[in-house]
Amino acid sequence: MPTEILLVIASFLPLSAELIFTHTCVTVKRALTHPSNAERLLNWDEHLIYLTAVISNRTDRWVCDDCDRTHPTYTEDTPRTPLAPDCYRLKLFQIKNPWTEGFKLPCHRHVQLALKYLRLGPQNTQEQAHLDELLRPGHLTETIHDSPTPSRGSIRLEQNHYSKVVRGRYLILYTCIYTPPEDRWGVSPILKACTHRSVRFYRREKELSVGNLEGRSLNLSMRSPLAESVWRANKVDWSCPDCATDLEAHWNGSSVTMKVWRDLGTEGSPFSTDWRRQIGDYSPGSSRIPTERQWGSVRESYERGEQLEKAIQGPL
Known part of the structure; x- marks a missing residue:
């Protein structure tokens, strides 16, 4: 697909979706990575959406809304035996x-x-x-x-x-x-x-x-x-x-x-x-x-x- 069309598609996307789009291939990443994006920062909600999409095919990580990062999955961590990370806050x-x-x-x-x-x-x-x-x-x-x-x-x-x-x-x-x-x-x-x-x-x-x-x-x-x-x-x-x-x-x-x-x-x-x-x-x-x-x-x-x-x- 021509780069010009990719840029048009990306212009209709929110920043979180645009960043996810850059993970599809090297060509897309190069086309969408430009200096103007450096001043555009994701807010908390958008970054959580971005992280969720990035690890959507990985079962070894999960997204934490307390520290806005991902944590490793432990198979001992269940609803009956929760293993909360250090950043965890009681809800x-x-x-x-x-x-x-x-x-x-x-x-x-x-x-x-x-x-x-x-x-x-x-x-x-x-x-x-x-x-x-x-x-x-x-x-x-x-x-x-x-x-x-x-x-x-x-x-x-x-x-x-x-x-x-x-x-x-x-x-x-x-x-x-x-x-x-x-x-x-x-x-x-x-x-x-x-x-x-x-x-x-x-x-x-x-x-x-x-x-x-x-x-x-x-x-x-x-x-x-x-x-x-x-x-x-x-x-x-x-x-x-x-x-x-x-x-x-x-x-x-x-x-x-x-x-x-x-x-x-x-x-x-x-x-x-x-x-x-x-x-x-x-x-x-x-x-x-x-x-x-x-x-x-x-x-x-x-x-x-x-x-x-x-x-x-x-x-x-």
């Missing part, structure tokens, strides 16, 4: 909370490595074992005492999570069974479904409701017949309009069962819109952008992936 969405600990998202690097392994294919037994650990189901059962008044009784919390990649998207299904003691009284805790929505249940009335977290207003760009009113019932279904999360909660008179389907997105940088919505990043232009999806689409994608797996495996 707000990872604060330990006994009511939502099972709903803590995996780290961005774990999501990206799983997607990359599946796209490129594990190159050896170590990578296959690492992929298996990244997607391994989790189970947690714990008894939580109602401190500082333990006389009210303890609460049983059973949680499970199942990760699945469907059409290049990392999906998670969380299930939570919350069982309070028969004689428990007082305000029931709020079960967090995502960074925007939660489920509250009313023991006396045997009803559930979906509410907003931190008083943020409802984004009603994605509507359902019940989206404009706060309702209470023994079963609720909801799709969060601010992130790709669907939830279902049911109160059977003795316990609450909540299922949450979350879409963590495709391969991308730590500042991709899908990821920023899920972690509750409220910086300008990030997670407050309305999601363009159908009601219940995450749940539908997850269940379609399950059906496909069963079809591939065949009858046992």
Whole structure:
């Protein structure tokens, strides 16, 4: 292709994409490397996008949004046994909370490595074992005492999570069974479904409701017949309009069962819109952008992936 045409194409690209373009061949690099570029610097977000593209075919590195560099991959680093580098900073969405600990998202690097392994294919037994650990189901059962008044009784919390990649998207299904003691009284805790929505249940009335977290207003760009009113019932279904999360909660008179389907997105940088919505990043232009999806689409994608797996495996 003539150099003049390459320059025209590059003129329509953002700087991060132009730098990625220079990696295609020597001719392109020479054509696009000129003194005027020396004064054009990538900002933090753009550099993360650039790094993500540069190592897109390498499973031995991952992009860190704390130091704006890449780090080596360790197969011992999994959601259950995270090996954080020295530059790591504790994220707000990872604060330990006994009511939502099972709903803590995996780290961005774990999501990206799983997607990359599946796209490129594990190159050896170590990578296959690492992929298996990244997607391994989790189970947690714990008894939580109602401190500082333990006389009210303890609460049983059973949680499970199942990760699945469907059409290049990392999906998670969380299930939570919350069982309070028969004689428990007082305000029931709020079960967090995502960074925007939660489920509250009313023991006396045997009803559930979906509410907003931190008083943020409802984004009603994605509507359902019940989206404009706060309702209470023994079963609720909801799709969060601010992130790709669907939830279902049911109160059977003795316990609450909540299922949450979350879409963590495709391969991308730590500042991709899908990821920023899920972690509750409220910086300008990030997670407050309305999601363009159908009601219940995450749940539908997850269940379609399950059906496909069963079809591939065949009858046992």
